[in-house]
Amino acid sequence: MRNLLGFWIDTISWKNLKFRFLISFTWVEKMKDRIINKSAEIAVIGLGYIGLPTAIMFANAGFNVIGYEIRKEVVEKLNSGNSHIIEPEIDDLLHKAIDRGRLKATSNKDDIRGKDVYLICVQTPLRDDKTPDLTYLEEAVRTVAETMKKGSLVVIESTIPPMTTLKMGRLIEEIRGFKAGVDFYMVHAPERVMPGRIFKELVYNSRIIGGVTEESAELAEILYRSFAKGQIFRTNSTTSEMVKLMENTFRDVNIALANEFALLAHQYGVNIFEAIELANTHPRVKIHTPGIGVGGHCLPKDPYLLLSSAKEDFGLIQKAREINEDMPLFAKDLLMNALKMINIPPEEAIVVVLGLAYKGDSDDIRNSPALAFVEGIKEDVKEVRSYDPYVKGTHETLEEALKGADAAVIATDHSQFKNLDWEKIGSLMRNKILIDGRYIVKTPPKGFVFKGLGRGEY
Numbered sequence: 001m002r003n004l005l006g007f008w009i010d011t012i013s014w015k016n017l018k019f020r021f022l023i024s025f026t027w028v029e030k031m032k033d034r035i036i037n038k039s040a041e042i043a044v045i046g047l048g049y050i051g052l053p054t055a056i057m058f059a060n061a062g063f064n065v066i067g068y069e070i071r072k073e074v075v076e077k078l079n080s081g082n083s084h085i086i087e088p089e090i091d092d093l094l095h096k097a098i099d100r101g102r103l104k105a106t107s108n109k110d111d112i113r114g115k116d117v118y119l120i121c122v123q124t125p126l127r128d129d130k131t132p133d134l135t136y137l138e139e140a141v142r143t144v145a146e147t148m149k150k151g152s153l154v155v156i157e158s159t160i161p162p163m164t165t166l167k168m169g170r171l172i173e174e175i176r177g178f179k180a181g182v183d184f185y186m187v188h189a190p191e192r193v194m195p196g197r198i199f200k201e202l203v204y205n206s207r208i209i210g211g212v213t214e215e216s217a218e219l220a221e222i223l224y225r226s227f228a229k230g231q232i233f234r235t236n237s238t239t240s241e242m243v244k245l246m247e248n249t250f251r252d253v254n255i256a257l258a259n260e261f262a263l264l265a266h267q268y269g270v271n272i273f274e275a276i277e278l279a280n281t282h283p284r285v286k287i288h289t290p291g292i293g294v295g296g297h298c299l300p301k302d303p304y305l306l307l308s309s310a311k312e313d314f315g316l317i318q319k320a321r322e323i324n325e326d327m328p329l330f331a332k333d334l335l336m337n338a339l340k341m342i343n344i345p346p347e348e349a350i351v352v353v354l355g356l357a358y359k360g361d362s363d364d365i366r367n368s369p370a371l372a373f374v375e376g377i378k379e380d381v382k383e384v385r386s387y388d389p390y391v392k393g394t395h396e397t398l399e400e401a402l403k404g405a406d407a408a409v410i411a412t413d414h415s416q417f418k419n420l421d422w423e424k425i426g427s428l429m430r431n432k433i434l435i436d437g438r439y440i441v442k443t444p445p446k447g448f449v450f451k452g453l454g455r456g457e458y
Helices: 002-037 051-060 072-079 090-099 135-147 166-177 198-204 214-224 237-268 272-279 304-309 315-341 371-376 398-402 415-419 422-428
Strands: 042-044 064-068 103-106 117-120 153-156 187-188 209-212 232-236 350-354 383-387 407-410 433-436 449-452
Touching: 042 051, 051 064, 051 090, 051 103, 051 117, 051 198, 064 371, 072 103, 090 103, 117 135, 117 237, 117 407, 117 415, 135 153, 135 198, 153 214, 166 187, 166 237, 187 214, 198 272, 209 214, 209 237, 214 232, 232 237, 237 304, 237 315, 272 371, 272 422, 304 315, 315 371, 315 407, 315 433, 350 398, 350 449, 371 383, 383 398, 398 415
Parallel strands: 042 064, 042 117, 064 103, 117 153, 153 187, 209 232, 350 383, 350 407, 407 433, 433 449
Antiparallel strands: 187 209
């Protein structure tokens, strides 16, 4: 009797498993067809530096896209045809998507209910103790879980610690009772773009797609193939998460090495930029560029995400972070030494910071070393002014910022700063100190006390 009962239970379990597999297979085929025919409806959660360009790309590829954004002022601005971020081509591409009726923004959860595809593009910042803050991601996943239907494809583009996609899949299972890989499809497909080149790189950069299941990855590849021309590599979600973090940690560690070379150059009286150029003539050497620090939404954060669940300490990655985080303080030392050279007490000095964005020709101030520099000197000097042609809230003109100032500090490599008339600028200033944190000024201007990061000969 027990054998018969066991057989009956096994038979029911097998039939149930087979039934769920057939349903999943059917949904996969239906989803493939909807994606290929551009009839799949897409919701993008988060319309920031990645979410908005991604939404625009899918809309202009022929999909109906709705962007969900909790900032109502951003929603209003986008629906009126105006972007809230600065990026080449974004205004024209946004107008094109809206004019065709393919893209709109909303703050109403009901507007994203029952979509075929959900793309999550929200920030994953660090807390003060350098641990990952996944609050925004978890809230986005909860929103998706509440509004999705069976058979939906959920894609996380946000950069996240290893194994987070699996955890978010389990969160959806807890909220809705759906089974990942059976009732819905889950993928991590990290962005790999640079501000200033986003639309070009969305199309031509290679892409990593990590699926919780093979079917999930396959669906996502078909989706991104609607506009992507670069190679697409499929793997599992945890490998995808680690690949993204490894890429940015590699860059961060190598920039730290370049920054440490720059610090050594000051001791040896060497121009580190000349030295790097010569070292890079070796066929197997490619040293990065040093500077006032490392900013942006990825490099200062991703090494900590990579280490967040590690069971032991990894000293190289941690030390690299410390070096890069200390570079604004070294720039402060250069400033203080220059003030001392001409007997200006720091508490009487007016300092102008040229550039607040973390990279040239961008308005992106996330984790900007320029802001860290400002924070580091504001209690020591009389006044800190700033001028950035891309960032709101700074002085309107360069002349206005520099009038009566004692020191100018180049913190961002904006193109505008590369051909400045330093003789004219000097005539506006009370004292003429120039600190170059980005190797903008190749030859020190006459009449200035000049200190360049990594310029040991001056």
